[in-house]
Amino acid sequence: MTSTERRIDPITLEIIKNALSSVADEMALVLMRSAYSPVVRDSMDYSTALCDHEGAVIAQGLTLAVQLGAFPDAMFHLKQQYAGRMQPTFPCSTCLSAGLFRACCWG
Numbered sequence: 001m002t003s004t005e006r007r008i009d010p011i012t013l014e015i016i017k018n019a020l021s022s023v024a025d026e027m028a029l030v031l032m033r034s035a036y037s038p039v040v041r042d043s044m045d046y047s048t049a050l051c052d053h054e055g056a057v058i059a060q061g062l063t064l065a066v067q068l069g070a071f072p073d074a075m076f077h078l079k080q081q082y083a084g085r086m087q088p089t090f091p092c093s094t095c096l097s098a099g100l101f102r103a104c105c106w107g
Helices: 010-034 038-043 065-081
Strands: 049-051 057-060
Touching: 010 038, 010 049, 010 057, 049 065, 057 065
Parallel strands: none
Antiparallel strands: 049 057
């Protein structure tokens, strides 16, 4: 193991993984409870996820995963929209997006 590599404790990894999944699940429950649409409320036809600073999904909620394909494009547009306004030096910078309109393509 080189000096730049870190050994990750498997127990710590599981704890962090489950904590991130719980956050995504909680986002899904809040969305379901506050939804006006019966499609969202009853069939859970939506997706929630946490993404890293590059836009990769690191945790997803227990909902329909079909919309997760739009997350990389949504993150690309979100990063473009806020380029220059977010400081990369702040490790806790957060963006919230409630719509994937710019990420969707309607043929």
